Amino acid sequence: MPRKITPSVLPGNKWCHGCRQALPVEAFTVDKSKADGIAHECRGCAAKKRRGRREVNHAMAETYARLSVLGFAR
Ligand SMILES: [Zn+2]
Secondary structure, eight states, rough: OOOOOOOOTTTTTTTTTTTTEEEGGEEEEEEETTTTEEEEEHHHHHHHHHHHHHHHHHHHHHHHHHHHHHTTOO
16 A cells, blocks of 8 residues: 655644645644644635635526526526
């Protein structure tokens, strides 16, 4: 089995899986579902992801609106 690559992170820092760099834990949001109680991504990446998701939903809503106008969506 291939070994999991764990980047060296200084104490008080955490590896962000989003921007792939070590950042101070203060830069991360709290996630109680995680073992260490800290989210895997920093606030910046989390915000970016949320924005992206909203754009996708908006595009989907637009597509549905167009389809319903054409009588495809019920
Ligand atoms: Zn990040």
